[in-house]
Each structure stands twice: as structure tokens, then as C-alpha cells.
Amino acid sequence: MARWLTMIWGRKVSSTVIGLVLVAICSASGTAFPDRPPAVPPSPPHANAATGSAAPTVSAVPTASAAPSVSAAPTASAAPGGPAGALPRPGEVGRIRARAGEALPVVSAIATKRKVVFLTIDDGWEQDPGFVRLVRERAVPITVFATRDAVEARGVPDPTAAGGRYVGAGKWSYFRELRDAGAPIEDHTLTHANLWRLGPDAQKHEICGSAKVIAREIGRRPVLFRPPFGNYTGTTLRVAKGCGLSAVLLWTASVQPGGKISYQTPDKRLHPGDILLLHFRAHLARDFRILLDKIERRGFALGDLSAYLRAGGVRLPAPSGGVPGNPPVG
């Protein structure tokens, strides 16, 4: 919605103004989705990356085995330990930078002209075992943003599920299986808190606490952060950086049960570089197959998000780990 408003009003409109309008709209509508479209992206989705001067300072990953179709059978991994996903070509990805005065880059979409999109799955209240098999068997590149309370089936269950329920949740082993299938498990807070309402210490507890739990349970410290509801402040960015995270990831479209895509753009189409948001639902495997077929029919490939972020200059560990400052945690 903010993207739409920004397009209507032009890029000079301050994010504060958009934020105030959106607060009013969201308050009036009384929505309570666990993740809804980013409420206050600080900029249009592509504004963090200058497409005109696409000259990544970080070496792009070789593209020899890039761009499998979305239905690619399991093949040699494009990246060690990860599934085959489209890899960026040299010079393809625009530079990704933090905005002036902000501690971390905030990424809603990847600046590329190539028909590639990225899949992210959030929370963890409902853990469909068929989804893990699908990711493994079709080598689908996904990025997971896990919420501790969802994964461990504590606190208030998914407010959008009928009656609120957990399905199969309570196990980090589900996320270890996803890790083994090549999915990075990233930070999405401890309790799915609305960070707009929290001070610095409480935000630190949510974000650093989540990073610590994931490191302990998954064996790797997260490097990306997604704020619940897309709600964050400048404090969030400083805190997240202090927790060792390298970028904040938002999204450009969400996927509803049944594989239906809810676009944030007026033209209701997929765009190169879009980041799609899904949730761990009871029938995720079924919905995911529908989505994969839809993406393929439209001629898009699925990209390796970490490789694209790295090509844009975001400091992330190499696929094999070991970049100073982000050591793997055993």
C-alpha cells in the first residue's frame, strides 16, 4: 500500500507522512494479520538499489549453473549446502545501501531486470511435513523467518487461523530439516511483537534473543531480520545491527491460502526482483505447488536470495560460512 501511495504522491513524500496515513488506515480497518504488507517501508522498493549504476563491489557469484526452472529436479547445488536457485550475473544487481542516517539496508525487492522472484516463509505456527519434502525434492530456494513462539507453540496462536490453532508446531526439528534442505533460517523476533510499540531494550530482547535461540537450535546465527507486520523504526535498525544482522527484509507481495498472490502494486503482476511472503500453513505444500506452477507459467525463475543480496553489496557470510563478523555457531 505504501508503495502504491508513494507512486501516487511521488518519491518526495516523506516516509513519516506515509506512515501517519497508514497508521490511520490500518487502525481504522482493525486488521490483525500476523504479517500484512509492509506498513512503513522507508522508500519505494527499489530505492535502496541504484539500478543505473549496477556495479556490485562484491563479486557476483558465478552463473554457470544459474536459473533453473521452478520445477527443476534435484541437481547439483548452485551453492554449497543450498538448493539450486537462480544466481545473479555479474553487474545484474543494483547496489543495496542503507539510507542516509539508517543503520541497515531495508530491502523490499531486489533491483534487477531479470525475471526472477524470491520466496520467503514466515512464523511457524503450522508445520506441514509435506512442505519440507517438497523443498527438498524440488530443490526450491526459500528463506525462512522463524518466530520462536510460533515454532515452539507457545503464546497466542496464529490470529488468522480459524479459532487460532497450532498444527504440528512445537518442534525446532522441522526447521532443522528445512536447514538441511538448504533454507537459511532467519530472525523474526521471539514473540512476533509489533516493534512500533517497544523501546530499545525490549526490541533488543526480541531481536537479539531470537538470534540467540536460532543459533542454539539451528547451529547458525541468522544474518537477516524481518520485523513482524513490516513494522520497524530507526531504533529497530540500530538494534538489529547490534545483534549481528546485516539487512532488514520486507516484501512486495504476499501469498494467501490456495496459492493466490496478493500484490502490493496497482498492476497486479509479478515484477523482476519481487520478494514474496508466505506463512507456514497447514496446507502449505499444496498451496506451494500451485504457486510454483503459477510463477513458472509467467516465465519467472526462483532466485537465491542470499546470493542476490551479496551481489548487491550486503555483507553476508559466504555460502560455506566463515566470513569474519558472522561466524557460524556450532
Ligand SMILES: [Zn+2]
Ligand atoms: Zn510473521
